[in-house]
Amino acid sequence: MPKQVTRREFLRLAVAGAASPWLLACASGEKERAVNFFNWSKYIGKDTLPGFTKATGIKVNYEEFADEQEMFAKLRSGARGYDLIIGSDYMIPSLKGPNIIDPFPPGVLKNLANIDAKFLNTPYDPDNAYTVPYLWGTTGIGYNKKHMPKPPTSWWDLWDEKYSGKVSMLDNARDCVSTGLLLKGYPETATDENAFKEVRELLVKQKPLVKQYSSTQYMDSLVAGELFMAMAWSGDVLQAARENPQLDYVIPKEGSYMWVDNLCLVRGSQHREDTLRLVDYLLEGPVGAEIANTVRYATPNAEAKKSLDKSLLKDPRVFPPAEITKRLNFHSLLEPDVQQIWTDTWEDVKAAG
Amino acid sequence: MRTIIAAPEDSALKETSSVERALSWLVRGKDPRASHAMLIPATLWLLCFLLLPVASLLAMSLATRGPYSSVIWTFTWANFARALDHKYLVIVLRTVGYALSTTGLCLILGFPMAYFLSFYAGKRRETLMILLMIPFWTSCLVAIYSWIIILGRAGLLNNTLLWLGVIKTPLLILNTPFSVILGLVYFYLPFMILPLFSSLEKIPRTYIEASYDLGAGTIETFVKVTLPLALPGVFAGCILTFVPCIGDFLTAEFLGGPKTYLIGNLVQNQFLMAQDWPFGAAVTSVLLLSLISGVYLYQRLESQELERA
Numbered sequence: 001m002p003k004q005v006t007r008r009e010f011l012r013l014a015v016a017g018a019a020s021p022w023l024l025a026c027a028s029g030e031k032e033r034a035v036n037f038f039n040w041s042k043y044i045g046k047d048t049l050p051g052f053t054k055a056t057g058i059k060v061n062y063e064e065f066a067d068e069q070e071m072f073a074k075l076r077s078g079a080r081g082y083d084l085i086i087g088s089d090y091m092i093p094s095l096k097g098p099n100i101i102d103p104f105p106p107g108v109l110k111n112l113a114n115i116d117a118k119f120l121n122t123p124y125d126p127d128n129a130y131t132v133p134y135l136w137g138t139t140g141i142g143y144n145k146k147h148m149p150k151p152p153t154s155w156w157d158l159w160d161e162k163y164s165g166k167v168s169m170l171d172n173a174r175d176c177v178s179t180g181l182l183l184k185g186y187p188e189t190a191t192d193e194n195a196f197k198e199v200r201e202l203l204v205k206q207k208p209l210v211k212q213y214s215s216t217q218y219m220d221s222l223v224a225g226e227l228f229m230a231m232a233w234s235g236d237v238l239q240a241a242r243e244n245p246q247l248d249y250v251i252p253k254e255g256s257y258m259w260v261d262n263l264c265l266v267r268g269s270q271h272r273e274d275t276l277r278l279v280d281y282l283l284e285g286p287v288g289a290e291i292a293n294t295v296r297y298a299t300p301n302a303e304a305k306k307s308l309d310k311s312l313l314k315d316p317r318v319f320p321p322a323e324i325t326k327r328l329n330f331h332s333l334l335e336p337d338v339q340q341i342w343t344d345t346w347e348d349v350k351a352a353g
Numbered sequence: 354m355r356t357i358i359a360a361p362e363d364s365a366l367k368e369t370s371s372v373e374r375a376l377s378w379l380v381r382g383k384d385p386r387a388s389h390a391m392l393i394p395a396t397l398w399l400l401c402f403l404l405l406p407v408a409s410l411l412a413m414s415l416a417t418r419g420p421y422s423s424v425i426w427t428f429t430w431a432n433f434a435r436a437l438d439h440k441y442l443v444i445v446l447r448t449v450g451y452a453l454s455t456t457g458l459c460l461i462l463g464f465p466m467a468y469f470l471s472f473y474a475g476k477r478r479e480t481l482m483i484l485l486m487i488p489f490w491t492s493c494l495v496a497i498y499s500w501i502i503i504l505g506r507a508g509l510l511n512n513t514l515l516w517l518g519v520i521k522t523p524l525l526i527l528n529t530p531f532s533v534i535l536g537l538v539y540f541y542l543p544f545m546i547l548p549l550f551s552s553l554e555k556i557p558r559t560y561i562e563a564s565y566d567l568g569a570g571t572i573e574t575f576v577k578v579t580l581p582l583a584l585p586g587v588f589a590g591c592i593l594t595f596v597p598c599i600g601d602f603l604t605a606e607f608l609g610g611p612k613t614y615l616i617g618n619l620v621q622n623q624f625l626m627a628q629d630w631p632f633g634a635a636v637t638s639v640l641l642l643s644l645i646s647g648v649y650l651y652q653r654l655e656s657q658e659l660e661r662a
Binding site for chain 2: 067072076165207208210212217346348350351
C-alpha cells in the first residue's frame with residue numbers, strides 16, 4: 001500500500017514538474033512585450049529590428065512569407081498570434097472584407113507625416129484607416145546581360161521562342177493575368193468572358209517556353225544563369241544584382257504595374273500598443289532609409305529619402321522617371337467574383353497540358 | 354515444391370490465430386472494462402487524427418466557396434463534377450505515370466540492394482542500413498535544395514561534365530520530368546527497400562539449400578523459391594512507394610517546371626493560391642477514395658490468391 005501512494009505521488013510530482021514551465025509561460029505571457037511581425041521574405045533592413053529592440057526593449061518575433069496568397073490563407077484559416085502583417089494595395093479589400101485587419105487608431109502615429117502625400121488617401125484605403133505605406137515597387141522583366149546582349153524591351157520577349165526554357169513567370173494570378181489583359185488590349189477591370197479566354201490562350205501558348213512559375217526561386221535561378229529573363233519585382237532583381245552584377249531590370253514598353261505594400265494591424269492582436277510603436281519606428285526617416293537601402297525597393301517615406309543612398313535615389317529602376325511612370329498603373333480593385341475569374345484563369349493555365 | 358510454399362502459409366495462419374487470440378483476450382477478456390480501456394488511446398487517436406479530418410474534408414468538399422475564400426455551407430455536388438472534369442484528366446494521367454515510373458525504378462534499383470543486404474552484406478549490414486536511413490533523418494527541403502545545387506545549369510554535375518569535356522554546353526536537367534523522377538526515386542527508394550529486405554530476411558535459408566540439394570541451379574532457385582517468397586515484400590514496397598508518390602507535391606514544385614504539374618500541386622494550389630478550399634477538398638476526396646478502393650481491391654485479390662493456393 002505505501003508503495004502505491006509513493007508511486008501516485010511521484011506521478012503527481014512528475015506531471016506538475018512537466019507542466020510548470022508551460023504554466024509559467026502562460027502566466028508571464030501577458031506581461032511579455034513583443035510584436036509578431038509577418039513580412040515578405042527579404043523585405044527588411046539588417047539592423048531594423050535589432051535597433052527597435054535596443055531602443056524600446058520590445059522583442060520582435062519575425063516570420064517571413066514567400067507568397068502573399070499563402071500568408072492570406074494562413075490568416076484566413078484562423079492562424080493566431082500575428083500582430084503586424086504586410087499587405088499589397090490590391091489585397092487590402094480581401095483583408096478588410098473578412099475582418100482580418102483592424103483600422104489604426106487615429107492620431108497615434110506621430111511619424112505618419114513623413115509619408116509622401118501621394119501615397120495617402122488612396123483608392124484602396126480612402127481614409128487611410130487600415131494601411132501605412134511601407135515600400136513600393138514595380139513589376140517588370142529581370143534579365144541577365146551576359147545572355148541577353150540586346151536587353152528585352154517588351155513583354156513579348158517572354159514569348160520569344162529563342163529563349164525557350166530560359167524564362168520564368170511570377171506564380172500568381174495578379175501579375176500574369178493583368179499582363180495578359182494588357183497585352184490583349186483589355187482594361188484590367190474587364191469582366192467579359194472572351195477577354196479571359198484570350199488571356200488563358202496567350203499564357204498557355206507561352207507555357208512550353210517557361211522554365212518555372214515562381215515568385216521567389218527565380219532570383220536564385222537568375223543569379224546562377226539558369227534563367228535569361230524573368231517576370232520579376234524591381235527590388236528582388238536589384239537585390240540579386242548584388243550577387244551577380246550582370247543582372248538588370250527593365251519596365252517593358254507596353255507598360256506595367258506598380259504597387260504599394262502596407263503595414264496592417266491584425267485583428268485580435270494581443271500586443272497592439274507595442275505594434276503601434278514598431279509601426280511608428282518603421283516610419284522614422286533613417287529607419288525607412290535603412291530598409292530601402294537594403295531591399296532596393298522605393299520608399300514612400302519623404303523623410304527617409306533624405307538619408308537614402310544617392311545611387312538608389314537616382315536609380316530610374318527604383319524611382320522611375322515621369323516618362324516611365326506614365327506607363328505604370330496601380331492594380332484595380334476587383335469584386336470578389338471577378339477575382340475568382342482571375343484565379344480560375346490562372347489555375348487553368350497551370351493545369352493545362 | 355508445394356510443401357516448400359505451404360510451410361510459410363502455416364506460420365501465417367498461426368500468426369493470424371495468435372493475433373485473434375490476443376484480440377479476443379482484449380475484447381472478451383475476464384474484465385471487459387479493462388480491455389476496452391486499453392483500446393481508448395488508439396481509438397481516440399484514430400478519431401481525432403483520422404476520422405474527424407477526413408469527415409470534415411468530405412463535408413467541405415460538398416460546400417460552396419464564397420467571396421474572400423470563405424466556405425459557405427450550402428450543399429453542392431459541383432466540386433466533384435469539376436474535379437472529374439476532363440481538363441484535370443491530363444494531370445491525373447501524368448501523376449499516375451510519374452508514380453508508376455518511380456515505383457518501377459525503385460523496384461529495379463531496390464531489389465538488388467535489398468537482396469545484397471539480406472544475403473551478402475554480412476557484418477556490414479548494420480552500417481549499410483544506417484546509410485540507407487540517413488536521408489530519412491534530413492529535412493526533405495534540405496535534400497531538395499541539395500539536388501537543385503547538384504543539377505543546376507551551373508551546378509556540380511554540369512560543371513564536372515564540362516570540366517571532363519564530356520559535354521560542350523551545360524545540360525538542362527533541373528525543372529524537367531527527369532529531375533522530378535530522380536527526386537521521387539531518391540525519396541521513396543527506402544520505402545521500397547525496407548519491405549523487400551524484411552520479406553527476403555524471412556525466407557528460411559534451409560529452403561534455398563533444399564532447392565540446391567534437389568538439383569536446382571542459382572537462377573532456378575531464385576525464380577522458383579526466392580522470388581515467390583519475396584512477392585509480399587514486392588507488393589508492400591510497391592504500394593508504399595506508389596501511394597505517397599501520387600500525393601507528392603514538394604518534389605514537383607521545386608525540381609519540376611510548368612510541365613510537371615501533378616495532383617499534389619493542384620490540391621496545394623487550391624488551398625494556398627486559388628483559395629478554393631471546397632474544390633481542393635473534393636479533389637483530395639476523389640484521390641483518397643480511389644487510393645483506398647485500389648488498395649482494398651488489391652488486398653481482396655491477394656487473399657483470394659492465397660486461398661486458391
